[in-house]
Amino acid sequence: MWIRAWWRPFLLAWCVTADSCPEGSEGTCEEAALFQVKTGRSVSSVPYGTNFGGWLCLEDWFFSGTTGRFVSTSDPVGQGVCLPPLLQGGDTTWPSEGILVHRLVAKYGKQFASQVFEAHRNGFIHAGDLKALADLGVKVVRVPVVWTLFADALAPVAKIYGEHNPQTDHAVVPDPLYPENASLVTIPRKLLEDLYAEGHKHGLKFLLDIHAFPGGSSDGTYNGIWPLKPGFWLERVKVGNGTTTLQEAGLMIVAKAIEWLESLTGDAAEAAEGLSPMNEPGHLAGFQNPSFAPIDMVLAWLSQTIHMFRHSQLPSKGQKLYMQIIETAFPNDSFWDTFPPWWINQTSVTDRNLWAVADMHWYTAWGTKGGVLAESSAVTCNEPLHKILEVLQPGVEDFAKTFSEKIPGLKASTEFSASTNADALLACQAVAITRPWMEAQVTSMKQQDIQPFFWTFKMPYGHVFQSGWSLRKIYGVEETAPFPCALNAGIMGANAKVPCFAGDCGL
Numbered sequence: 001m002w003i004r005a006w007w008r009p010f011l012l013a014w015c016v017t018a019d020s021c022p023e024g025s026e027g028t029c030e031e032a033a034l035f036q037v038k039t040g041r042s043v044s045s046v047p048y049g050t051n052f053g054g055w056l057c058l059e060d061w062f063f064s065g066t067t068g069r070f071v072s073t074s075d076p077v078g079q080g081v082c083l084p085p086l087l088q089g090g091d092t093t094w095p096s097e098g099i100l101v102h103r104l105v106a107k108y109g110k111q112f113a114s115q116v117f118e119a120h121r122n123g124f125i126h127a128g129d130l131k132a133l134a135d136l137g138v139k140v141v142r143v144p145v146v147w148t149l150f151a152d153a154l155a156p157v158a159k160i161y162g163e164h165n166p167q168t169d170h171a172v173v174p175d176p177l178y179p180e181n182a183s184l185v186t187i188p189r190k191l192l193e194d195l196y197a198e199g200h201k202h203g204l205k206f207l208l209d210i211h212a213f214p215g216g217s218s219d220g221t222y223n224g225i226w227p228l229k230p231g232f233w234l235e236r237v238k239v240g241n242g243t244t245t246l247q248e249a250g251l252m253i254v255a256k257a258i259e260w261l262e263s264l265t266g267d268a269a270e271a272a273e274g275l276s277p278m279n280e281p282g283h284l285a286g287f288q289n290p291s292f293a294p295i296d297m298v299l300a301w302l303s304q305t306i307h308m309f310r311h312s313q314l315p316s317k318g319q320k321l322y323m324q325i326i327e328t329a330f331p332n333d334s335f336w337d338t339f340p341p342w343w344i345n346q347t348s349v350t351d352r353n354l355w356a357v358a359d360m361h362w363y364t365a366w367g368t369k370g371g372v373l374a375e376s377s378a379v380t381c382n383e384p385l386h387k388i389l390e391v392l393q394p395g396v397e398d399f400a401k402t403f404s405e406k407i408p409g410l411k412a413s414t415e416f417s418a419s420t421n422a423d424a425l426l427a428c429q430a431v432a433i434t435r436p437w438m439e440a441q442v443t444s445m446k447q448q449d450i451q452p453f454f455w456t457f458k459m460p461y462g463h464v465f466q467s468g469w470s471l472r473k474i475y476g477v478e479e480t481a482p483f484p485c486a487l488n489a490g491i492m493g494a495n496a497k498v499p500c501f502a503g504d505c506g507l
C-alpha cells in the first residue's frame with residue numbers, strides 16, 4: 001500500500017490507537033513509526049542508558065581487585081576476591097553469587113552473610129551517582145537483579161521463601177535446585193523503591209532486569225549458581241513440594257515482578273521504565289549438545305511472559321517490556337531465521353511501537369578485536385585512532401543495520417561496552433581509544449533507532465576492566481576503590497567496638 005510521506009505520522013496515530021493497522025498497511029505503519037522517530041531528531045554520542053551492574057546481581061570479575069583478567073570466567077574457581085566493605089578478601093576466590101553466599105554461611109553463619117550483602121548494597125550506589133548520570137544525559141538505568149528480589153513469590157513452593165519481610169529484609173534463602181550448594185540473599189524491595197523515587201528527581205527512569213533465575217537459566221558467572229550446571233529449563237525444585245518445575249517457579253517470579261511494578265506510586269511509579277523478564281535466556285545452550293535449554297522451551301516460556309505483561313496494567317501505565325534475546329541460545333546459527341518471525345507472531349504492530357522492545361546485546365570484545373598482540377588482534381592499540389575505528393566500526397554497523405532491517409518496531413541494545421578484547425590484559429586500555437570507540441557504537445546504533453545501554457556504570461573493584469567497561473572511567477572520573485580488594489585482605493566484623501567521643505553514644 002503506497003502512502004505519501006506526509007501521511008505517515010497520521011498513519012502512525014491510527015496504528016497506535018486502533019487494534020491493528022488498516023488492512024494491507026502493516027509494513028507502512030512500522031515505516032511510519034520509524035519516520036516519526038527520525039524526524040527532527042539529532043543523534044547524541046551519549047548512551048541512552050547504562051547498567052548498575054555489580055550491585056544487585058554479582059559477577060566475579062567485577063570484584064577481582066588487581067588480579068582480574070577475563071570478562072567470561074572459564075576457570076571454575078572464579079576470579080572474585082572481595083565484596084567490600086565487610087568482605088575485603090578471604091582466603092579463596094569465589095565464582096558466583098550463590099556459591100559466595102553458601103560459603104559465607106558455612107563459615108560465618110547466616111547473619112554475617114546477610115550483613116556482607118546488606119553493607120555492599122547500601123553503599124555501592126548512592127544519590128551522587130544518580131546526579132552524575134543525569135548530568136551526562138543518560139535517560140534510563142537498567143538494574144540487573146537476582147530472582148530473590150521476589151523470593152516470596154515461591155512461598156507456595158517452600159515456606160522458607162515466605163519467612164522474611166520482602167520490603168526490608170536481607171535474608172539468606174537456598175537456591176531451589178541446588179539447596180546444598182548455593183544460597184542467595186533476598187533484596188529488599190524498599191531499596192528499589194527508594195532508588196526509583198530518588199532517580200525521578202533527576203529525570204531518570206529505571207528498567208528492572210531479572211538477570212538470574214533459580215537453578216541458572218543461562219551459562220555464565222552472573223547466573224547465580226555457576227559453575228554448577230544450569231537447570232532452569234529442564235529441572236524441578238528440590239525444596240518444599242519438589243513438584244514445581246523451575247520454569248513454573250520463574251513465571252511466579254515474573255508475576256510478582258509485574259505485581260510490584262503495578263503497585264508503585266508517586267515518584268517511584270513515574271520512574272519505572274518497565275521490565276526485562278529474563279537476561280540472555282539460554283545463553284551458550286546453542287553450542288551444547290545435549291542443550292540445557294532447548295530453544296523451543298525458551299521461546300515458549302518467553303511467550304508466556306509477553307502474555308502476562310500484555311494483560312497487566314503496565315502497558316497502560318506507559319511501561320515497556322524489553323524482550324532480551326541472545327544468539328548463543330540458538331543452535332546451528334539459526335537466530336535470524338527463528339527469532340524475527342517468532343517476535344512478529346508474538347506481538348502486533350501496535351505492541352512493537354508502544355511497549356514491546358526487542359533487545360539484543362552487542363560486544364566487539366568477542367568479535368573483531370583490538371589489542372596489544374598482533375597475532376590475536378585485527379588492529380593494535382598503537383595504531384592511529386582513525387585506523388582503530390575503521391577496523392572496529394564495521395562490526396557494530398553491520399549489527400545495527402541487520403537488527404534494524406530484520407526486526408521491526410522498538411529496539412534496544414541493553415548491553416554494549418568499549419572493551420576491545422574479552423581478555424582485559426590484551427585489550428586497548430587508553431581511554432583516548434575506548435571513549436571514541438564507545439561514542440562510535442552509540443552513534444551507529446542510534447542512527448538505526450536502537451537505544452544503546454552501556455555496560456556498566458561503575459566498577460571500582462575491577463581495576464583492569466575499567467577503561468573498557470566503566471562509564472565513569474570513560475568519562476574521566478577516576479575510580480579509586482574505597483576499600484581493599486585482595487585475597488587475605490580481611491573479613492571485617494559488623495559489630496566492631498568503636499570508641500564513643502560525643503553525640504549519639506547511646507545508639
